[in-house]
Amino acid sequence: MTSPSLSASTPFDWDAARARKPPPYSTPTAAGKRIRALRNDLATQGTPTKQRVVRKKGLIAKITSIPSAIAFQIEIFPNNIPLPTPQKLAWILGGFMHFMHFLVRVSQISRIPDSELGWEDMYQDDEGSGWFDWTVPVTILLVFGSLGNAFYLFTRTRVYQLALATDPVSSPNAKFVHRERTPEPQPKRSTFMLIIRHLWHAFAISVRFLLNLSPPKNQETRGRRGGEVVQTLEVWTPGDLEMMLFSVYSPVHAWLWMALTSANWILMCLIMALVGVQTRALTRSFEALVKDKAILASEVMHEYDQKFVYPRINPIRKDAAVMTHQAEMINTWD
Structure with missing residues (x-):
């Protein structure tokens, strides 16, 4: 850039002010004139056209590529058949x-x-x-x-989920369904903490079995059961x-x-x-x-x-x- 930005903070140049030196940047009028002159020079001179060099495959390369081309056509079958x-x-x-x-x-x-x-x-x-x-x-x-x-x-049909629609949609193809939430990634625990957790879970199951109580619920099962009710719309797509x-x-x-x-x-x-x-x-x-x-x-x-x-x-x-x-x-x- 030929001039400082509007957000830049440069120190005040007292020497330039006392000596009344010309500014280090040009005025917009002079810059516009230089740009127009440069464009006119390029337009009058013209740019020389460059000849492109295209590398063609040799006979050996074409022969060796035939098995891969056949395998590719077999892989995309029947999408490569020109159907009406x-x-x-x-x-x-x-x-x-x-x-x-x-x-x-x-x-x-x-x-x-x-x-x-x-x-x-x-x-x-x-x-x-x-x-x-x-x-x-x-x-x-x-x-x-x-x-x-x-x-x-x-x-x-194709099913769409109306996540933000709270009121029932006036359509016979709309209904409320239960959508399970994506389980949040659990933080990694050390091997010692995992062993302690499993031992505690086994001890809790044994105590509840002796007291004729239901086994404790796992936290992952609780997280999977916790979800939300969303409204879905089944749209006909012929x-x-x-x-x-x-x-x-x-x-x-x-x-x-x-x-x-x-x-x-x-x-x-x-x-x-x-x-x-x-x-x-x-x-x-x-x-x-x-x-x-x-x-x-x-x-x-x-x-x-x-x-x-x-x-x-x-x-x-x-x-x-x-x-x-x-x-x-x-x-x-x-």
């Missing part, structure tokens, strides 16, 4: 399940003779054929797959894959496929399409509502910080000070 987005993967899985259920229904319908093919005989098999074939386990897998996806979708798959192939679609016949296939397909569109529209509207609420909450906090918090915590101040030196002072008595 959750929405596309849900469409692929849902379309495959619809196609499998379509094959099941075609196989079941084709086994019925033309003479017995009626709207009331759709679920009857011809004589001499068993009721259990490959369509039964596939149908069970498809139905339970849709039910499992719906169950996982609606039970995927995934994109499960949400989209629920719209494409839900349990309703599986049961509609089971009710499909050669007489009502047009109506059933139309109902399945309407159910999928309705479910997807509802989920998209709900996701947009959640995002809009998050945007509004963040904007409210942003306006509160900009208009109320920051102007009071960080007010704009002007540091007005006068800096001088003994050489600039004029002594009228000399």
Whole structure:
């Protein structure tokens, strides 16, 4: 620094004051001129570009690094597989399940003779054929797959602890739980003190046993039992894959496929399409509502910080000070 700081305490220079020497520091105007001149010189001259030297691996280094690269790819499997987005993967899985259920229904319908093919005989098999074939386990897998996806979708939650909330939160997913406190680290004791402590504990247990009393409680057990009651909130966190798959192939679609016949296939397909569109529209509207609420909450906090918090915590101040030196002072008595 060319000038002393505001908090520095330097002795008064009487020699500089009497001789009226120039100050050892420069004025802000002169310093600003020098900085601007230096910037102009650098701008006119320009900085020479440096050529970077990139060291490339040789053939032997590339060959020796192949086993480690293979081991690394095996270690991160299956995260290194380029999978499609959750929405596309849900469409692929849902379309495959619809196609499998379509094959099941075609196989079941084709086994019925033309003479017995009626709207009331759709679920009857011809004589001499068993009721259990490959369509039964596939149908069970498809139905339970849709039910499992719906169950996982609606039970995927995350628990948050509201440590400072004393009043009950108006939510059916909020409840009070007992949270154990973290035990404080005990100070280290010497071996002699540990032996004395264990002997005393054994003596106390023996005396209480002879007097038909309950054994003494350990201090660690007391510390673990001492806790606090906090309020937890179980928040539903659905995934994109499960949400989209629920719209494409839900349990309703599986049961509609089971009710499909050669007489009502047009109506059933139309109902399945309407159910999928309705479910997807509802989920998209709900996701947009959640995002809009998050945007509004963040904007409210942003306006509160900009208009109320920051102007009071960080007010704009002007540091007005006068800096001088003994050489600039004029002594009228000399």
